[in-house]
Amino acid sequence: MKRLERRLNRYLDDLAWNIVKLPFKLIYLLFRWLLSNKRLTEDGYVLKKSKSGKDQYEHREIAEEILGRQLEAWEVVHHINGRRSDNRPSNLCVMARLDHDRYHKWYDGIFETYGRYPRRATQLKKVKESFRGKLLGDP
Numbered sequence: 001m002k003r004l005e006r007r008l009n010r011y012l013d014d015l016a017w018n019i020v021k022l023p024f025k026l027i028y029l030l031f032r033w034l035l036s037n038k039r040l041t042e043d044g045y046v047l048k049k050s051k052s053g054k055d056q057y058e059h060r061e062i063a064e065e066i067l068g069r070q071l072e073a074w075e076v077v078h079h080i081n082g083r084r085s086d087n088r089p090s091n092l093c094v095m096a097r098l099d100h101d102r103y104h105k106w107y108d109g110i111f112e113t114y115g116r117y118p119r120r121a122t123q124l125k126k127v128k129e130s131f132r133g134k135l136l137g138d139p
Contacts, residue, residue, distance in 0.1 A: 048061060
């Protein structure tokens with residue numbers, strides 16, 4: 001009985017402490033959100049304030065820096081591992097929108113046929129050779 005009573009008291013103490021901390025945590029999160037220049041969209045992409053003050057997708061900004069030019073409207077920055085918030089240059093590839101659509105048709109077809117996605121090495125080879133992609137992590 002004593003053991004159950006101690007456990008209940010510990011639980012109530014933790015609950016009370018979390019209730020006390022809640023306003024401070026909310027204030028911290030609000031300030032962090034207001035002062036940050038990055039945020040996630042509903043789709044999982046990272047939006048970042050550009051030098052001009054406008055919101056821009058971080059993966060497009062990184063691609064433009066590496067290529068040394070602005071991306072055309074018909075160019076797409078593809079995330080190789082599928083994680084839209086992973087904007088490392090080794091995970092990004094620039095290709096034409098039509099090639100990107102063809103790539104995803106191939107990629108999804110592999111999954112439907114074999115029940116798994118192709119290996120990274122196979123994806124990289126296909127992106128470069130068949131779909132005219134420019135890997136940003138290449139030297």
